[in-house]
Amino acid sequence: MLPAILGGKPARKDFIPYGKQCIDDNDIQAVNEVLKSPYLTTGPKVEEFEQKLCELTGAKYAVAISNGTAALHAACHAAGITNGDEVITTPITFAASANCILYCGGVPVFADIDPDTWNIDPKKIKEKITKKTKAIIAVDFTGQAVKIDEIKKICKEYDLVFIEDAAHSIGTKYKGKYVGSLADLTTFSFHPVKTITCGEGGAILTNNEEFYKKIMLFRSHGITRDSSLLTETPFNGYNEQIDLGYNYRMTDFQAALGLSQIKKLSIFSQRRKDIVEKYNAAFSKIPEITIQKEIPESETTRHLYILRIKTNTLKVSRNEVYKALNAENIGLQVHYIPVYFHPYYQKLGYKKGLCPNAETLYEEIITIPLYYSLSDEDVDSIIEAIDKVISYYRKQG
Ligand SMILES: Cc1ncc(COP(=O)(O)O)c(C=O)c1O
Numbered sequence: 001m002l003p004a005i006l007g008g009k010p011a012r013k014d015f016i017p018y019g020k021q022c023i024d025d026n027d028i029q030a031v032n033e034v035l036k037s038p039y040l041t042t043g044p045k046v047e048e049f050e051q052k053l054c055e056l057t058g059a060k061y062a063v064a065i066s067n068g069t070a071a072l073h074a075a076c077h078a079a080g081i082t083n084g085d086e087v088i089t090t091p092i093t094f095a096a097s098a099n100c101i102l103y104c105g106g107v108p109v110f111a112d113i114d115p116d117t118w119n120i121d122p123k124k125i126k127e128k129i130t131k132k133t134k135a136i137i138a139v140d141f142t143g144q145a146v147k148i149d150e151i152k153k154i155c156k157e158y159d160l161v162f163i164e165d166a167a168h169s170i171g172t173k174y175k176g177k178y179v180g181s182l183a184d185l186t187t188f189s190f191h192p193v194k195t196i197t198c199g200e201g202g203a204i205l206t207n208n209e210e211f212y213k214k215i216m217l218f219r220s221h222g223i224t225r226d227s228s229l230l231t232e233t234p235f236n237g238y239n240e241q242i243d244l245g246y247n248y249r250m251t252d253f254q255a256a257l258g259l260s261q262i263k264k265l266s267i268f269s270q271r272r273k274d275i276v277e278k279y280n281a282a283f284s285k286i287p288e289i290t291i292q293k294e295i296p297e298s299e300t301t302r303h304l305y306i307l308r309i310k311t312n313t314l315k316v317s318r319n320e321v322y323k324a325l326n327a328e329n330i331g332l333q334v335h336y337i338p339v340y341f342h343p344y345y346q347k348l349g350y351k352k353g354l355c356p357n358a359e360t361l362y363e364e365i366i367t368i369p370l371y372y373s374l375s376d377e378d379v380d381s382i383i384e385a386i387d388k389v390i391s392y393y394r395k396q397g
Contacts, residue, residue, distance in 0.1 A: 003392050005327035011385035012378075017331040019193030019304075022268065022372045023257075030260035034253040042220075045255035050203070052262055053188075057180025059205035061212035064255055065219055068167045068189025070248040071202035072100035072137070074218050075185040078204070078211040079161035081106040085134040089165075090120040091338035091358040093139040097165050098339045106134070110340055112355035116293035118142070118306075121357075122150040129154075135161040140169035140179060142306060142335075143195075143272075145298040148174050148182050155184070163187065167202075170195050171269040171301030180205045190254075193371075195268050195301055196261035198254040218245040268372045269301040275370055275379055276302045282383045283307065288314045288390050290364075304335055305370040307386065311363065314390065315397040321389060322366050328385035333367040 002008030034045055046064050053062040065071050081087060083105035089097050091110040098108040111124040120138050136155060138146040146164065155162040164183035166172075172179050180186050185208075190201035204215050217224060222243035227233055230240050261268075283289045290308040294300060309321050322332055338358045340350035352359065368382055 012329040021192040043252040045252040049255040059181035068202035069096040071187035086132040089137040139165040143303040145174040168303035173299040198258040
């Protein structure tokens with residue numbers, strides 16, 4: 001069959017996005033109730049949501065915050081990142097995982113990925129450690145947990161803070177335990193394409209009371225009402241700013257949405273797992289596609305499904321395959337351009353060639369739709385489109 005880009009009939013009549021939230025009547029009712037209540041921001045729902053995140057993950061403390069980027073900023077602040085400190089992270093991530101280091105005056109240091117799992121490679125982390133290294137931000141890319149035990153061991157040996165950017169991985173378990181209480185600080189994002197959403201939202205989880213207290217101040221201007229921290233207490237409700245913070249507060253209606261969504265985490269997670277299984281079964285039969293390898297320790301709730309195209313075998317570029325699949329009415333993305341390829345990072349002096357595995361991966365990847373409300377027919381039509389496009393280029397080669 002001729003691909004749609006060459007005038008053939010598209011595999012789908014209607015366009016399907018690569019990611020989408022699932023909002024039902026219960027979610028709407030939960031938000032409505034807050035809108036009618038006295039508290040619109042940082043009221044009881046925020047605390048309830050934080051409590052729920054602790055219950056889910058086993059973490060001692062959770063702080064709900066305005067988004068996942070703010071969560072990373074707060075985590076870096078809690079870890080004490082300051083001018084000139086080096087923090088090691090992966091290049092295959094959203095820019096926020098490195099920007100948060102810059103916000104604190106630190107220096108992002110990129111360590112290459114494992115070419116099979118696409119997560120940061122602990123061996124490459126070790127090679128990048130210097131006297132200035134203060135922390136590691138490891139990203140559970142696509143939802144798969146990083147090699148947590150190996151990274152913890154490195155952090156212990158070199159006295160580093162382990163921040164797990166779990167923006168993709170709520171619902172994932174590592175060695176049977178939910179991510180959230182395994183690193184020194186774990187951050188979540190509740191952006192609409194994520195497994196559960198607050199509209200915008202994020203959270204930081206930790207077992208460390210000192211980190212927790214720092215983050216609580218950081219979230220709201222560095223202002224406290226805690227009488228033990230005040231220099232004077234002239235009246236009830238008196239507050240003082242004792243640190244420099246931001247307005248990173250989450251609203252109560254976002255938290256209400258999060259609370260309603262988290263009730264459905266296991267069904268959202270199961271549907272994503274089922275779709276991944278179907279995709280894996282179909283794509284493992286296509287020799288020009290490589291499937292992301294999973295480590296046995298990670299029981300993954302996948303946020304993203306990424307096709308890795310063997311462009312050398314197929315003799316077409318990723319961009320050509322991307323355009324052809326788009327013409328079949330399939331919504332796509334590329335996750336991610338290596339962070340240091342961004343013009344801003346290039347201007348900071350980062351050179352291409354730094355992380356060869358990441359750079360090769362970037363040339364070959366396409367993210368295809370994955371979310372709860374994809375029907376079996378949707379999944380079949382996506383597989384059909386991919387099969388059609390790859391078969392066409394195979395014949396051309
Ligand atoms: C790996 C990663 N970290 C952090 C973030 C930032 O989260 P947010 O968009 O909620 O600020 C994202 C967002 O997509 C992400 O993918």
